Amino acid sequence: METSACVVYALRAEYRYGRKKGVLKHSYNEIISQFVGFCKQRGIKLFISTNARDEASCRITYVINREMDKLGIRAYRLRNEIIMKCVRRLRRLFEAAVVEEVEGPKISNVRRMYLQNRERLREVSRKKGRKALLPSETDIKILGEAAKLAEKSKVIMVTEDHDFLDFSDEIENRFRVKVVRISELVSMMQEI
Amino acid sequence: MTLTPRGVKPKILPRRIWIPLLMLRELGKVVTSIRLQKLVFLIQVECRFRDEYDFIEYHYGPYSESLRQDIFVASQLGLVRTNVVHGLEHDYYEYELTEDGKAFTESLLKMVDERDVERARAVLRRYGNMDWRELVEYVYREYMKGKDEFRWVAGSLREVYLPIMRSVWESELRRNPGSLGATQVLAVVEYMDHVLGVAEERVEDSVTLGVLASTMKDLTFMLLELTRRLKTGYVTAEVDPEVDELFEFLQDYCSRKGIAKKIGELDFSEFLDEEGMRRLEEAFRAMKPY
Numbered sequence: 028m029e030t031s032a033c034v035v036y037a038l039r040a041e042y043r044y045g046r047k048k049g050v051l052k053h054s055y056n057e058i059i060s061q062f063v064g065f066c067k068q069r070g071i072k073l074f075i076s077t078n079a080r081d082e083a084s085c086r087i088t089y090v091i092n093r094e095m096d097k098l099g100i101r102a103y104r105l106r107n108e109i110i111m112k113c114v115r116r117l118r119r120l121f122e123a124a125v126v127e128e129v130e131g132p133k134i135s136n137v138r139r140m141y142l143q144n145r146e147r148l149r150e151v152s153r154k155k156g157r158k159a160l161l162p163s164e165t166d167i168k169i170l171g172e173a174a175k176l177a178e179k180s181k182v183i184m185v186t187e188d189h190d191f192l193d194f195s196d197e198i199e200n201r202f203r204v205k206v207v208r209i210s211e212l213v214s215m216m217q218e219i
Numbered sequence: 220m221t222l223t224p225r226g227v228k229p230k231i232l233p234r235r236i237w238i239p240l241l242m243l244r245e246l247g248k249v250v251t252s253i254r255l256q257k258l259v260f261l262i263q264v265e266c267r268f269r270d271e272y273d274f275i276e277y278h279y280g281p282y283s284e285s286l287r288q289d290i291f292v293a294s295q296l297g298l299v300r301t302n303v304v305h306g307l308e309h310d311y312y313e314y315e316l317t318e319d320g321k322a323f324t325e326s327l328l329k330m331v332d333e334r335d336v337e338r339a340r341a342v343l344r345r346y347g348n349m350d351w352r353e354l355v356e357y358v359y360r361e362y363m364k365g366k367d368e369f370r371w372v373a374g375s376l377r378e379v380y381l382p383i384m385r386s387v388w389e390s391e392l393r394r395n396p397g398s399l400g401a402t403q404v405l406a407v408v409e410y411m412d413h414v415l416g417v418a419e420e421r422v423e424d425s426v427t428l429g430v431l432a433s434t435m436k437d438l439t440f441m442l443l444e445l446t447r448r449l450k451t452g453y454v455t456a457e458v459d460p461e462v463d464e465l466f467e468f469l470q471d472y473c474s475r476k477g478i479a480k481k482i483g484e485l486d487f488s489e490f491l492d493e494e495g496m497r498r499l500e501e502a503f504r505a506m507k508p509y
Contacts, residue, residue, distance in 0.1 A: 043486050045486065045488045051499065051503040054505065090506055090509075092397075093396055094503070102409070103402060103405035104410055105490045106402055110399065111483070187509070
């Protein structure tokens with residue numbers, strides 16, 4: 028699972044509003060939760076690199092703070108409550124998955140693949156509002172790790188990040204890593 | 220949680236009794252109920268133990284009726300010997316463990332976290348030799364705050380320290396929106412500000428005001444230290460565990476006293492109107508995870 032998929036899994040927090048109770052959740056949260064349960068049931072190895080794990084905890088805080096800022100909600104107690112509920116969920120995901128460091132990620136191959144597709148990369152950077160052309164070092168490393176793992180076993184990378192989704196054909200052809208978005212997991216689970 | 224030692228019916232002695240029993244084991248004999256009450260109060264407050272005895276202002280400072288009852292029950296069960304000593308000026312109580320009480324205490328302490336026992340022993344080493352007058356004086360000085368004195372402490376926190384920390388950590392969060400540590404510090408600052416306001420308005424009990432003032436002063440110093448370290452390049456991945464522990468104590472205390480809800484039990488309607496809540500739900504559904 029790539030960082031963005033881990034974040035979507037974690038984006039779920041129960042809340043109380045007066046007498047009402049509700050749940051804040053990402054629209055893909057249930058799909059990815061089902062997928063995690065599905066993998067566990069079928070004995071499919073759910074792999075999260077240490078790199079993706081460290082990035083995810085930070086990203087959770089980042090995306091929630093960013094949205095709260097956009098909404099003009101300053102309340103830090105509220106932010107902290109929501110973030111901590113999501114962080115705890117993320118920790119449960121790490122317990123359910125295999126979290127390991129991948130030796131010798133194919134970083135330079137990944138960088139080369141991106142640089143051979145500059146035009147599309149510019150388009151993705153513009154879409155994500157990023158100044159740099161290349162994806163972050165962490166994202167390059169995560170893909171490099173998936174590429175390394177694919178040398179020995181079949182790897183499906185679950186992500187919502189356009190740095191991977193928009194290059195899915197190149198990634199599959201070059202590294203034998205199938206890039207799948209969360210919404211595609213429903214049909215994939217049926218196929219399996 | 221309740222205890223079931225040999226020969227004792229279940230649900231008679233609550234788990235918290237380990238504190239006075241440890242004290243009796245360490246000090247041998249405790250003279251006067253005032254000294255017993257003050258020492259248990261100091262252990263509980265200075266070790267930041269939660270969910271134990273509820274102290275209120277009474278004659279000679281903090282007093283817990285549940286502690287008096289626990290000692291009474293322990294005496295009835297033959298664990299604690301309570302003697303009435305006829306003094307020159309007035310009668311007073313003297314407490315010590317019986318042989319059964321010693322054995323019970325040993326088995327009971329095996330169920331308590333060793334670090335908690337060690338912290339309690341450290342407090343006893345600090346105050347165990349004080350007589351009841353010294354103890355009362357110390358407790359009054361440190362933990363009994365009249366409304367005016369509390370207002371003075373609250374004023375300096377709200378007007379000087381909390382705004383400084385809010386400003387520094389908000390700029391840290393702007394610089395690094397992924398910092399869980401910065402978000403947590405700002406939540407602590409906001410919580411303290413809220414508690415100070417409620418306590419100034421509603422709390423009259425001087426023990427409660429004293430515990431609040433002392434805890435918030437300690438918490439503020441810890442946060443100031445974090446703020447100082449931030450300026451020297453300290454990375455705030457998560458909040459410091461010591462701050463976290465003290466903050467947990469404060470939240471628990473305020474929750475039990477009905478002053479403020481713990482973070483984790485907040486009612487969102489105190490912060491957002493229905494339209495705001497709807498927008499938050501919508502933002503969550505469509506949140507970009509990168």
